[in-house]
Amino acid sequence: MFTKEMLTEQFNQVVISKDEDSGKDIVPLSGSEDSKVNAEQTVRKQSKRKNENTEKRPMKKKKELQWKREDCAQPVGKVIKFTGTGLKKKGHYKKFEFRGIKYELEDSVLMKAESANQKPYTAIIKDIYIIGKEGYVKLVVQWFYRPEDVEEEYLGKWESKDARDLFYSFHRDEVFAESVKHGFRAG
Known part of the structure; x- marks a missing residue:
């Protein structure tokens, strides 16, 4: 069972940083520099894939119910x-x-x-x-x-x-x- 002190200590070890390209928060699983770099790379790859997928797909406009x-x-x-x-x-x-x-x-x-x-x-x-x-x-x-x-x-x-x-x-x-x-x- 976790105590309040243990949870506070774990929380304090988490380092929150901002991604330079997207401006989003990056929360690595530990405070090490390696995990921070990995997290930044993962976020960049995901946002790049999202942008590529959005550009390839034709945008579907919502059709309004139109009664003649x-x-x-x-x-x-x-x-x-x-x-x-x-x-x-x-x-x-x-x-x-x-x-x-x-x-x-x-x-x-x-x-x-x-x-x-x-x-x-x-x-x-x-x-x-x-x-x-x-x-x-x-x-x-x-x-x-x-x-x-x-x-x-x-x-x-x-x-x-x-x-x-x-x-x-x-x-x-x-x-x-x-x-x-x-x-x-x-x-």
Whole structure:
């Protein structure tokens, strides 16, 4: 076991110096001049390799998510009401159009799942709006759940007789209108 004095002594033996080329601290494992020289050479070699690798590789620029207007949902009709103020001012609509299909309030829709191996989600459109000058249509949707998504304790003795069974819920979320996969009406 190390004592405080032993650790202090070892710490005091460490010599910290600056590399002349890079200006970085060099901390050799012992206070000898040989280890100091070796450490300086190692740092120089590493920085030289790093510079060479950087110069050879083409720089990849981060691509920003760019939505083209023709790929985005568009509101249909006039604004029915405004809520909020300033940057959070929302313009609410009765309908929107996406990929040539019009959707309106209270339509049931299938929503894209988070991964390809999942079934699409089902929801009812409760609100259609655009925030400020952002221009992207957003929805408030109220979710339906499949029996396999509900914990058994809430199902009780209920047994599913059809793979298309859904449970109505009061859970609501805001989503982009572009997450709508397909819509259908009951009437």
